[in-house]
Amino acid sequence: TIAHNVACIKKQMEKFIDFSEGRAILENNADWLLGxxxxxxxxxxxxxxxxxxxxxxxxxxxxxxxxxxxxxxxxxxxxxxxxxxxxxxxxxxxxxxxxxxxxxxxxxxxxxxxxxxxxxxxxxxTLLTNSEGKKMGKTAKGALWLDPEKTTPHEFYQYWRNVDDADVEKCLALLTFLPMDEVRRLGALEGAEINEAKKVLAYEITKMIHGEEEAMKAKSAAEALFGAGQDMSNVPAVEISEEQLGTGIVDLLVEKGVMKTKSEGRRLVQQNGLSVNDEKVKDFAMPVTRELFKDNEFLVKMGKKKFYKVVLK
Missing domain, CATH: 3.40.50.620 (HUPs)
Structure with a gap:
C-alpha cells in the first residue's frame, strides 16, 4: 500500500519537480528507519x-x-x-x-x-489557511485530492471556484504564478466581480495540477452549468443501460461511484441538496425513469459544487 502511495505521489510531484537523470531523488525513509x-x-x-x-x-x-x-x-x-x-x-x-x-x-x-x-x-x-485560520483543503466529505481518480478535474475546479471571497487573494498569491500586481487587482474586486477572480484562480490551479486541456474542459463545463445555451459536452458523465431504468436515484448514484454511500444520499435529500434537472429530489428512492431524459441525458446536482450528466446508452 505504501509503495503504491509513493508511486502515486511521485507521479503528482513530477508535474513540478524533474526526477530525470537524478535531478531529484525520492527516498523512502523506511529504508533506514525499519532496520x-x-x-x-x-x-x-x-x-x-x-x-x-x-x-x-x-x-x-x-x-x-x-x-x-x-x-x-x-x-x-x-x-x-x-x-x-x-x-x-x-x-x-x-x-x-x-x-x-x-x-x-x-x-x-x-x-x-x-x-x-x-x-x-x-x-x-506558510500553511494555506482560510480567513478563519483553519487549514484549507478539507471539504465536508474529506480531502481535496490531487489524484484525478479521487477528485475529478471538474470537482477540483469547482472547489477553487467556490472558495470564500476573503480567501481568494491569498490563494492566488500562494498557489499561482500570476504577477503580484494582478493578484492584488483581482483580490481587491468586490461583490459579483469577485467571481471573475475565482474563475482565474480555479483555472490557474487546475491547469497546474491537471494540465491545460482538463482545465479548459472544467471551465467550459462550469460555464455550461451556470450560463445559458452553452456546450454541455464537458460536464462529467456516467452512463446507464436500459436495464437500470427504475433503479432508485440514490442507489444508482452510489452504484456509479458518484456518491460514496446511501446514507450520504439520504442526508443530501433530507437537506434539499440533491436535484435532477433543477428539481429538488424529495424521495431518495425516486426511480430513474425514461421521462427524466432529454436527448438521452439528464443533469444531477449534488450540493452547490458537484454536477453529473446521467446518459442513457
Missing part, C-alpha cells in the same frame, strides 16, 4: 534531545491537553534522524516544509551540528 535497533537509536540519537525543550515546542504544547502518544512524541527524533541520514548520504543541507514542522526541522539542523559538526538549514512556507 533501526531501538536501544542503539535511543542511545545514539535520543541522547541529543532534551525532553524539557521538546515539551516547549509548539507542536507538542498544543497536543498535551488532548493527548500525545509516545509514538507522536518520537516524530521529532525520527524526522531529525531523516535529515541526518540525507545529509550524510547526499550532502543535503536544507530541509523545507510547512511552518507547523518548524520544531521538527530545527531538531534535524541541531542533530547534524552535534553529530557531524556541520551547518544545516531549515526553510518553512
Amino acid at each position: 533501526l535497533n531501538y536501544i542503539d537509536f535511543i542511545r545514539d540519537i535520543g541522547a541529543h534531545f532534551s525532553v524539557n525543550r521538546m515539551l516547549a515546542a509548539e507542536c507538542f504544547k498544543t497536543r498535551m491537553e488532548s493527548g500525545l502518544s509516545f509514538l507522536e512524541f518520537n516524530y521529532m527524533l525520527m524526522q531529525g534522524y531523516d535529515f541526518l541520514v540525507l545529509n550524510k548520504k547526499y550532502g543535503c543541507t536544507m530541509e523545507l516544509g510547512g511552518d507547523d514542522q518548524w520544531s521538527n526541522m530545527i531538531a534535524g539542523v541541531e542533530l547534524i551540528r552535534k553529530k557531524e559538526q556541520k551547518q544545516a538549514y531549515a526553510m518553512t512556507c
Whole structure:
C-alpha cells in the first residue's frame, strides 16, 4: 500500500519537480528507519534531545491537553534522524516544509551540528489557511485530492471556484504564478466581480495540477452549468443501460461511484441538496425513469459544487 502511495505521489510531484537523470531523488525513509535497533537509536540519537525543550515546542504544547502518544512524541527524533541520514548520504543541507514542522526541522539542523559538526538549514512556507485560520483543503466529505481518480478535474475546479471571497487573494498569491500586481487587482474586486477572480484562480490551479486541456474542459463545463445555451459536452458523465431504468436515484448514484454511500444520499435529500434537472429530489428512492431524459441525458446536482450528466446508452 505504501509503495503504491509513493508511486502515486511521485507521479503528482513530477508535474513540478524533474526526477530525470537524478535531478531529484525520492527516498523512502523506511529504508533506514525499519532496520533501526531501538536501544542503539535511543542511545545514539535520543541522547541529543532534551525532553524539557521538546515539551516547549509548539507542536507538542498544543497536543498535551488532548493527548500525545509516545509514538507522536518520537516524530521529532525520527524526522531529525531523516535529515541526518540525507545529509550524510547526499550532502543535503536544507530541509523545507510547512511552518507547523518548524520544531521538527530545527531538531534535524541541531542533530547534524552535534553529530557531524556541520551547518544545516531549515526553510518553512506558510500553511494555506482560510480567513478563519483553519487549514484549507478539507471539504465536508474529506480531502481535496490531487489524484484525478479521487477528485475529478471538474470537482477540483469547482472547489477553487467556490472558495470564500476573503480567501481568494491569498490563494492566488500562494498557489499561482500570476504577477503580484494582478493578484492584488483581482483580490481587491468586490461583490459579483469577485467571481471573475475565482474563475482565474480555479483555472490557474487546475491547469497546474491537471494540465491545460482538463482545465479548459472544467471551465467550459462550469460555464455550461451556470450560463445559458452553452456546450454541455464537458460536464462529467456516467452512463446507464436500459436495464437500470427504475433503479432508485440514490442507489444508482452510489452504484456509479458518484456518491460514496446511501446514507450520504439520504442526508443530501433530507437537506434539499440533491436535484435532477433543477428539481429538488424529495424521495431518495425516486426511480430513474425514461421521462427524466432529454436527448438521452439528464443533469444531477449534488450540493452547490458537484454536477453529473446521467446518459442513457
